[in-house]
Each structure stands twice: as C-alpha cells, then as structure tokens.
Amino acid sequence: MLTLTSVTKRYGDTVALDNVSLRIAPGEFFGLLGPNGAGKTTLMSLVAGLRPADAGDIALAGQSLAASAATGRGQLGLVPQTIALYLDLTAEENLRLFGGLQGLRGDELSARVEEAFTAAQLADRRHARVKTFSGGMQRRLNLVAATLHHPKLLLCDEPTVGVDPQSRNAIFEYLQRLNREGTTVIYSTHYMEEAERLCSRIGIIDHGKILALGSLDELLTRLPFEDEIAFPATAATEPLRAPLAAQGELLATNGTLRFRPRAGYPLSAFFALTESLGLSPRLFASQRPTLENLFLHLTGRNLRE
Amino acid sequence: MRLVLLLLRKSLLGFWRAKAAVAITFLVPIVLIYLFGHVFGLYRKDTGPTGIPIAVVNASPDPAATQLIDALKAEKAFRIRTVTKLADGTTRPLTEADARAGLKNNDYRFAVILPADFLSAERFGLRVKFLSNPRNEIEAQTVNGILQKTIFSNVPQLLGQSLRQSARHLIGEENLTKFNRALANAYADYFNFDREETFRRLDSADFGFGDLKHLPSAKPPPADPNLRRLDTAPATTTTTAAAEKNTNDVFSKIVKIDNEQVAGKQVANPMAARMVGGYAIMFLLMAVSGSASTLFEEKSTGIFHRLLSSPVRPGHILWARFLFGILLGLVQTSVLFLAGHLFFGLEIFRHAVALLAVSLSAAAACSSFGMLIAAIAPSAAAANGLSTLVVISMSAIGGAWFPVSFMPEYIQSISRCTIVYWAVEGFTDVLWAGQSLFEVMPRIGMLLAITAGVMAVALWRFRKGKLFD
Numbered sequence: 001m002l003t004l005t006s007v008t009k010r011y012g013d014t015v016a017l018d019n020v021s022l023r024i025a026p027g028e029f030f031g032l033l034g035p036n037g038a039g040k041t042t043l044m045s046l047v048a049g050l051r052p053a054d055a056g057d058i059a060l061a062g063q064s065l066a067a068s069a070a071t072g073r074g075q076l077g078l079v080p081q082t083i084a085l086y087l088d089l090t091a092e093e094n095l096r097l098f099g100g101l102q103g104l105r106g107d108e109l110s111a112r113v114e115e116a117f118t119a120a121q122l123a124d125r126r127h128a129r130v131k132t133f134s135g136g137m138q139r140r141l142n143l144v145a146a147t148l149h150h151p152k153l154l155l156c157d158e159p160t161v162g163v164d165p166q167s168r169n170a171i172f173e174y175l176q177r178l179n180r181e182g183t184t185v186i187y188s189t190h191y192m193e194e195a196e197r198l199c200s201r202i203g204i205i206d207h208g209k210i211l212a213l214g215s216l217d218e219l220l221t222r223l224p225f226e227d228e229i230a231f232p233a234t235a236a237t238e239p240l241r242a243p244l245a246a247q248g249e250l251l252a253t254n255g256t257l258r259f260r261p262r263a264g265y266p267l268s269a270f271f272a273l274t275e276s277l278g279l280s281p282r283l284f285a286s287q288r289p290t291l292e293n294l295f296l297h298l299t300g301r302n303l304r305e
Numbered sequence: 306m307r308l309v310l311l312l313l314r315k316s317l318l319g320f321w322r323a324k325a326a327v328a329i330t331f332l333v334p335i336v337l338i339y340l341f342g343h344v345f346g347l348y349r350k351d352t353g354p355t356g357i358p359i360a361v362v363n364a365s366p367d368p369a370a371t372q373l374i375d376a377l378k379a380e381k382a383f384r385i386r387t388v389t390k391l392a393d394g395t396t397r398p399l400t401e402a403d404a405r406a407g408l409k410n411n412d413y414r415f416a417v418i419l420p421a422d423f424l425s426a427e428r429f430g431l432r433v434k435f436l437s438n439p440r441n442e443i444e445a446q447t448v449n450g451i452l453q454k455t456i457f458s459n460v461p462q463l464l465g466q467s468l469r470q471s472a473r474h475l476i477g478e479e480n481l482t483k484f485n486r487a488l489a490n491a492y493a494d495y496f497n498f499d500r501e502e503t504f505r506r507l508d509s510a511d512f513g514f515g516d517l518k519h520l521p522s523a524k525p526p527p528a529d530p531n532l533r534r535l536d537t538a539p540a541t542t543t544t545t546a547a548a549e550k551n552t553n554d555v556f557s558k559i560v561k562i563d564n565e566q567v568a569g570k571q572v573a574n575p576m577a578a579r580m581v582g583g584y585a586i587m588f589l590l591m592a593v594s595g596s597a598s599t600l601f602e603e604k605s606t607g608i609f610h611r612l613l614s615s616p617v618r619p620g621h622i623l624w625a626r627f628l629f630g631i632l633l634g635l636v637q638t639s640v641l642f643l644a645g646h647l648f649f650g651l652e653i654f655r656h657a658v659a660l661l662a663v664s665l666s667a668a669a670a671c672s673s674f675g676m677l678i679a680a681i682a683p684s685a686a687a688a689n690g691l692s693t694l695v696v697i698s699m700s701a702i703g704g705a706w707f708p709v710s711f712m713p714e715y716i717q718s719i720s721r722c723t724i725v726y727w728a729v730e731g732f733t734d735v736l737w738a739g740q741s742l743f744e745v746m747p748r749i750g751m752l753l754a755i756t757a758g759v760m761a762v763a764l765w766r767f768r769k770g771k772l773f774d
Contacts, residue, residue, distance in 0.1 A: 048614040051774065078614035082607035101615045146611070155614075 001026040001153060001184045002047065007056035009042050009208075016042040018208040019056070024186065024201075026152075029179045031199030032188040033291060039208040040188035041081060044157045047186070048078045060153065074103070077151035079159045083138045084145075087131035091122055091141055094130060095148060102149035109148075116144035119174050136167030143171055147178060154178065156187045160194065172198060192291035204295060211298045220289050223297055228287045229259045229270065239277055244270075260289075325690025333694050340701045343712050356384045356717065357448055357710045358413035360404045363387065365423035367470075369431075369463050373419065376459045382451045386413065401434075408438040408567040411734065415448050416567075424463070424470055430559040431456075431463055438568040440733050442579055444708035456560055469509075482508065569737045577649035582732025583705035585641050586667055586725050587696065592637055593630040593671040594678050594692035600626060600772060601685035609773055619773045623764065626679075627672050634668025635661075656735050659742040663731035666752035670724040673759040680766035699723045704730075727751045 002024040009017040017039050024030045032040050045051050047058055049065055058065045060075060085094050095113045104112055117123040120140040122133075130138060143159055156175065160168045175198065179185050189195055195202050196216055204212040204219070212219055231237055233255050241257070244250050247269075248261040261270065267286075274284065320326055361377060363370050378385045388396040389403050399407075404416035418434035425432070433456060439445030472481050489504035497519045572578045600622075603609055612622060642660065645651035653660055675692070682688035700706060702716055703725025709717050720726045731748035734740040767773075 045610065048610070050610055050613050073614060073616055076614065078611060080607035080610045082605075084607035084611040086608070087606075098611065098615070101612065101617055103616065 001028070001061060002186070003057075003059045004043075004047075005057045005059070007043075007046060007053045007058060009039075009046060009051065010054050015208050017046070017053075020205075020208070020210055021056075022203060022210060022213070024184060026184055027179070027182055029175075029185045029187065029198055029200045031195035031202040032186060032205055033190065033192060033195045033202055033295070034188075034205035035190055038190075038205045040190075040205060041157055042208075043205070044078070044155050044186070044188060047153075048076060048155055049073055074149070075151055076153040076155060077146035077149065079143050079146045079154070079156040081157045081159075081161060083130075083142050085130050085138065085142060088129060090127050090129055091117070091133070092126040094141065095145055098145045099148040104149060112148045112150075116148055119147075119177075120144040121170060134164075135162055136164045139163045139167055140170060140174075143174065147183075151183065153184045153186070156185060158189055159187075160189070160191070192295070196291060202291070204291070204298065206295075206299050212294065216291070219291065219294055223289045223294055226263070226289065227261070227267070228289060228293070229261075229284055230256055230287060231259075231284045233257045236277075236279060237283065240273065240279075243273060323686060325684075325686040325688075328690045329693050333697055336694065336698050337701060340698070340712070340716075343716060354382045354444070354447060354451075354708070354711045356714045357382055357415070357444070358386060359383045359448070359452075360386050360399055360407055360413050360416035362399045362401050362404050362416065362418045364401070364421045365419045366421075367424045370419040370423050373456065373459055373463060376455055377417065377452075380451060380455050382448070404436060405567055408436055409738070411438065411440065411730070411738065414438045414440055414444065415452070417452065427474065430561060432561045432563070434563045434565065436565050436567050438738070439566060439575075440569065440579060440737050441704075441708045442576065444710055447708075447711075453562070456562070568739075571739060572737060573652050574650045575737075577645055577651045578736040579733065581642065581645050581651060582729045582736060583700070583725075585638050585664075585732060586671070586703075586728040587700045587705045588641065589634045589637055589667060589671045589728075590674065590696045590699070590724070591692075593634050593668070594675040594696060595689070598679065598682075598685045598688040598692075600679045601682075601688060604772060605685075613773065619767065622773075623676065623767060627676055627760070630672025630675050631665070631668045634671050635664055638664040638668065651736065653736070656739060656741060659735045659740060659745050660732075662742055662749055663728070663735055663745060663752075666749045666756070667724070667728040667731065669756040670728065670752045670759070673756045673763060674724060676763040677759050677766070679772070680763040680770055683771075699725045702726075703728075724752065724755055727755065 002022075004020055004022040007017055007020045008015070020039075020043065032043065034040050042051075046053050047060075047065075052066070086097070089097070092113060095116055096109060099109045099112055114123075117126055120137075120143070122137060122141060125133065125137065130141065133141065139159065139162075143156070147154060154175075160171055163171065172194075175185055175187070185198075187194070187198060199216075201213070201215055202219060203210050212222060231240075233252055237257065240259075241250060244259045247265050248259060251258040251260070259270075261267070271281065274281070320330075359377065361374055363374060374385065374387065377383055387399055389399050389407075390396050401418050404418065407413055408416055414437065416436040418436065420432060420434055423432055435449075435452065437445055437448075469481070472484075476484070485507045486504055489507045490500050492498065492507075493500040493503040499518075499520060569575060569578070603612075603622075609622070613619070639661075642651065642653045642664075646653050674695075678688050678692045678695070682691050702709070702712065702720045703723040704720060705725050709720045709726065712720070727748055731745055731752065734745045734748060
C-alpha cells in the first residue's frame with residue numbers, strides 16, 4: 001500500500017527523518033510509536049503530500065507521490081493532531097465542506113455525512129456549532145471528517161490527545177471497524193497502550209530513525225528478558241537481592257524491586273528460592289514486558305521524557 | 306506589592322516581545338504625527354497647501370491681466386496652467402471652454418478666467434470669473450481664500466490701470482497726458498524726484514513711488530505736517546475687525562468676482578457625496594485586510610493540513626480568500642452607500658452601475674492588499690499590526706481624511722500610488738461629478754492595475770513564504 005524508500009527530511013540543520021525505509025501492506029493497522037519530536041508528524045506530512053522529501057521516494061499503491069500527487073491525495077485521509085475544523089460552522093456544515101472538497105456530491109455526500117454522524121455518535125448535534133462541542137466530541141468529528149471519502153489509507157496523527165476515555169474508546173472502535181473493512185491505517189502516538197491495543201505492526205521511531213519494526217510480540221522478543229517480577233523492597237525480601245542479581249537484572253524503584261531474569265532462567269527456580277525463605281507467593285507479581293521497556297532498552301530514555 | 310510588580314514585569318516583557326503591538330503603539334502615532342505635521346505645515350515657515358493646479362484663462366489684452374497671472378504664479382499654493390497641449394505636441398493658450406472641460410474631467414478643480422473686460426474703460430474696477438469643481442470642501446474653501454488674498458493684495462496696482470483706462474475714456478488721451486505731465490512735475494518738484502521718471506510711472510499707472518531716488522543736488526523736501534507718504538505705514542493703525550470688514554467690502558465692490566460651480570451642482574447632499582468615498586475605502590481596507598489574517602488562524606488550527614491533504618492546492622485557498630475579500634468589500638460598500646442614501650440622501654441610484662464598478666475594483670484592490678499583508682507577515686499578530694499601520698498611513702496620504710493638495714508635493718506623488726487615492730477619486734467622480742461607467746473607467750483601470758500588481762507580488766511571496774508549511 002505504502003512504501004518509503006530511503007526518505008530523508010531536514011529542517012535547516014535538524015534532520016527530522018533520516019533515511020527511513022518502510023513498507024506498509026494493504027489492510028495493515030500500523031503504529032508509529034515515538035516521543036514528541038521523534039519525526040512521526042513529519043513522516044505523516046510527507047506521506048500526505050504536505051511537504052516534499054529532501055531525498056528518497058514515497059509510493060502509494062505503487063505510484064510515486066512525487067509523480068502523481070493528485071491521484072495519491074484522493075486515496076488518503078489525514079486526521080491532524082489539532083482540531084482542524086471550522087469552529088464557527090456547524091458539525092454538518094464542516095462535514096459537507098470537507099466531503100465536497102473530496103469530490104462528493106448530492107445523495108452520496110448526504111449518505112456519507114449521515115454515516116459519519118452515526119460513527120461519531122454526534123447525529124443529535126449536527127446543527128450545533130463545533131465551538132460548542134466538548135474536546136472529545138471535537139476529536140470524534142475531527143476523525144470522521146477525514147474518512148468521508150472512504151480513503152484507502154488513513155493517516156491518524158495522535159488523534160486522541162486530550163480525549164476522555166469514552167471518546168477514546170469510540171475512536172478506537174471506529175478505527176478498528178474501518179480497518180476491518182479494508183482501510184489501511186497509520187496511527188502515530190506516544191501512548192504505548194494505544195499502539196499495543198490497536199496496531200498489528202509497530203514502528204518505533206526516535207530522532208528521525210526507525211529503531212525497531214514488527215508486531216508487538218516480535219518487538220518484545222528483542223528484550224533480553226521475557227517477564228518481569230515485581231515485589232516490595234522490605235527486610236523480608238532483602239535476602240533475595242544477592243541470588244537474584246546473579247541470575248538477571250534487579251532494579252530498585254520507589255520501594256519496589258523488579259527482577260528481570262536472564263534468558264533461560266526457569267521461573268520454577270525463582271519460586272523455589274522464595275519458598276525456601278518462607279515468603280508468600282502473594283508478594284510477587286509477574287508482568288509482561290511492554291513497549292515502554294523496549295523503548296527504554298533501545299534508547300536509554302523513557303517514551304515520555 | 307511584590308506580586309503586583311512581578312505581574313507588571315510580566316506585562317512589560319509580554320508587550321515588548323509582541324513586535325506587532327510595539328509597532329502599533331509607537332510607529333503608527335509617529336507616522337501620523339509626521340503626516341499631520343505636513344498637512345498643518347509644522348515643518349514649514351510658510352504653512353498651507355502647495356501645488357494645487359489652477360487653470361488660468363487670459364482673454365484680456367490688458368497688461369494688468371498678465372500682471373495678475375504673474376502674481377498667481379508667484380503664489381506657492383498654486384500650480385498655474387495657462388496653456389493646453391495639442392495633439393501635435395504644441396501648446397496654445399487655454400480658453401474658457403478648455404477650462405470648463407478640464408474642470409469636468411478633474412484635470413484641475415479651479416479655474417480663473419480673466420475676461421476680455423477684465424479692465425474696462427466703461428467702469429471702474431476689475432472683473433474676474435472663478436470656476437470651481439469643489440470635490441473637496443476643505444480644499445475649495447482654502448483655494449477660494451488664497452485666491453481672493455492674491456487678487457486683493459494686487460488691487461492697488463491693478464486699480465491704477467483701471468483708473469487710467471477710465472480717465473482716458475472720460476477726458477481723452479491728450480488731456481490725460483497733459484494732466485499726468487502737470488501732476489508729475491508738481492509731484493517731482495515737491496519731492497525732489499526726476500520729472501521724466503515720475504511722469505513715466507504716473508502715465509503707466511504705476512503709483513508706487515517709494516523707490517524713486519531723490520536728486521543728489523537737491524535738498525530734501527520741506528517737512529509738512531499736513532502731508533504724509535501714502536505708501537508707508539499709516540498714521541493710525543485701525544486693525545479692528547470692523548475696519549478689516551470695511552476694507553473687504555470696499556475691495557469686493559472694486560473687484561467683481563463671478564463665482565460659478567461647474568460640477569456637483571446637482572448633488573443633493575454635497576458634504577456626504579464628498580466625504581463618503583474616503584470613509585468607504587478606509588473601512589473597506591480595514592475589513593478586508595483583517596480578513597486576511599484568518600489565513601494564519603487556519604494554519605495554526607491545522608486546517609491547511611487537512612485541506613492540502615485533499616485535492617485542494619494552495620492556489621485554491623488563496624484565490625478563494627481573494628474572492629471572499631472582494632465579496633466582503635462589495636457588500637460592505639453597498640451597505641455603507643445604502644446607509645448614506647437613507648440617512649443623508651446620498652444619490653446612489655442615478656449611476657448605480659458606475660458606483661458598483663468602482664466599488665468592485667476598489668474591493669479587489671483592497672483584497673489584494675490583504676493578501677499581500679498575509680504573504681509578507683510572519684504571524685497573525687504581525688499581519689494585524691502591519692495592516693493597521695499601512696491602512697492608517699494610506700488613508701492619511703491617499704486623501705481619505707483631508708485633501709492631498711495640503712501635503713508636500715513628494716507626498717502627493719506617493720499618494721498616487723495608493724489604493725485610497727484612486728478609490729476616493731473614483732467614488733467622488735461618481736457621487737460628486739455624476740460620471741458614467743465609461744467616464745470613470747480610467748480610475749477603475751488604475752485600481753485593477755494596482756490589484757494585478759499587488760496580487761502578483763503576494764503570490765510570489767506566498768510561494769517563497771511558509772504559510773502552507
């Protein structure tokens with residue numbers, strides 16, 4: 001569906017995208033995970049044709065965007081990071097405007113607007129001005145305004161910033177439905193939970209480079225540990241420190257000890273040790289490693305730093 | 306108190322960093338003070354307007370007429386035109402018909418006709434015809450005043466000519482020569498002047514004897530308490546208002562000025578017809594230039610990204626904004642003129658097509674100006690500051706507030722490069738002079754040329770700029 005080949009983009013001396021190559025298959029729900037300033041929005045804007053790349057090529061459905069930008073634009077929808085709506089117009093006026101700009105007319109436009117209102121759960125507010133909407137309602141409208149023309153590729157640039165949980169779920173469900181119906185989605189976020197929940201494949205980006213690429217499971221195998229066991233740092237658990245440190249990584253944070261066993265260390269050995277010290281199994285919580293762990297492992301920084 | 310001071314510091318820092326606010330606060334008043342200073346002559350010792358074109362038609366064979374024209378030419382407020390250019394490049398003296406046509410075409414707004422009977426043997430005094438096209442009330446009153454002053458200050462000399470002609474008519478040339486000879490001899494002997502020179506002066510009706518030299522060999526004239534020289538300071542100064550009024554009354558009886566308004570006589574409300582154009586274009590500029598700053602709002606909200614990821618191109622956005630400006634301007638001027646019609650009886654329907662055409666071209670020019678502001682300003686705040694500065698300056702020098710002729714000639718030249726000048730001229734042509742669409746075409750052409758030029762620069766700047774990044 002989308003192929004980026006050695007794409008580079010600079011803003012003055014700053015390299016926003018550094019020789020990025022990426023292939024996204026039709027029907028994928030691709031997550032672009034990275035901190036602020038990593039290059040996510042730049043990548044989105046290059047794919048959307050808002051800016052030209054300084055080097056490399058971007059092809060949509062096999063056709064280079066540089067050669068057929070107009071055709072490409074008709075196949076994609078962009079959900080900007082900001083509320084890109086006319087706040088003084090009503091919800092319906094906004095949707096009719098953006099649908100019209102995408103070439104929809106008459107009954108087809110009306111049908112698509114109805115469809116969008118249903119998806120955004122805003123049918124009862126269609127005649128209200130957008131500036132009277134809550135943040136969540138604006139976000140939902142912001143999303144459906146980009147899908148009126150049923151784009152083959154939907155670019156979502158952090159579409160849930162500042163959204164309440166209810167609206168966030170509604171947005172997730174709508175995007176998952178679109179994806180099930182065949183729309184390819186590229187979803188940029190710095191929330192690992194969103195990427196983990198939604199995306200079939202994830203690219204981790206930082207300083208303009210794709211650091212890792214794959215499904216969630218594939219990415220997590222890059223970590224040198226499979227599970228993490230957390231337990232309170234107390235006098236009772238103090239005797240565990242030395243033997244566990246010899247079998248993996250032991251981190252102390254805020255009164256909690258986190259044990260990340262080296263590969264091949266059997267959990268049965270861990271529980272045999274704790275049982276020998278008379279410690280209750282209820283003190284210990286096993287956690288799967290997360291993308292946060294992976295990002296930390298890859299960059300030495302937290303995702304939200 | 307410390308909290309107040311902290312907040313005060315914050316306000317000062319915020320103000321200083323908002324360059325547009327700083328510009329509006331300091332630059333706008335400075336520019337206006339400079340312009341008003343020119344208008345009110347604060348930079349000159351001799352205040353008043355300069356270079357107002359005045360047509361002068363001389364139909365009189367009398368040398369006194371030439372003398373008056375020379376006096377008018379010496380007046381710095383006027384730029385005197387006495388000839389008209391022919392198609393073959395040669396010139397010929399203006400006729401009254403030429404002057405009337407020129408007034409109607411607004412080539413000049415005032416004409417002085419010195420008729421064939423400017424000085425007549427049959428009557429005593431001067432006759433002058435003053436034709437005007439008082440498109441601007443302030444300018445018309447000022448010119449009238451300066452013109453009267455110039456003529457009246459030359460009356461004593463001109464009157465000599467009139468007296469001489471009357472005398473020749475009444476007693477004949479021979480007797481007049483005898484009389485002048487006798488009078489000159491008596492005068493020369495008494496004051497010890499040269500007899501021939503005194504006679505020559507008297508015979509040519511030049512009564513200014515103040516510069517005549519006493520003969521070196523003679524004694525100064527005897528002091529006579531009953532005699533005093535009339536060309537020196539009066540014995541008593543009666544400069545009261547009543548005395549001045551009497552003097553003016555006398556002058557107005559000696560100098561007969563026939564005033565005729567050549568254009569605008571049909572206008573129901575002259576004041577409104579003359580003023581509304583200036584205010585219309587000023588409000589038009591404010592509204593349209595303000596609307597251009599919304600481009601920055603659309604950029605900041607990310608709407609441009611949404612639009613540009615669709616089949617919309619930057620050109621579509623810019624042309625839509627340009628057309629919106631024209632439409633807004635057209636509706637605004639229409640509403641303004643309609644209000645003028647309802648409130649002040651402004652005549653707008655007689656030449657509705659011409660008025661609409663001028664409004665349309667003025668709105669196009671203003672809209673292009675708004676686009677240029679958006680193209681060169683880096684932010685909405687800067688655009689607002691810049692447009693405030695330029696709109697006020699352009700209104701001041703373009704003639705929206707006071708006559709262009711009140712400003713120095715170099716500013717008058719600059720004013721002809723402004724939208725305001727051509728729009729005010731166009732509106733006044735229609736509302737004051739009642740010109741038709743065809744007649745007002747040159748103004749419309751200028752406004753459209755400005756529109757094309759400004760839009761070309763704006764589009765070039767948009768391509769170079771970062772509005773759509």
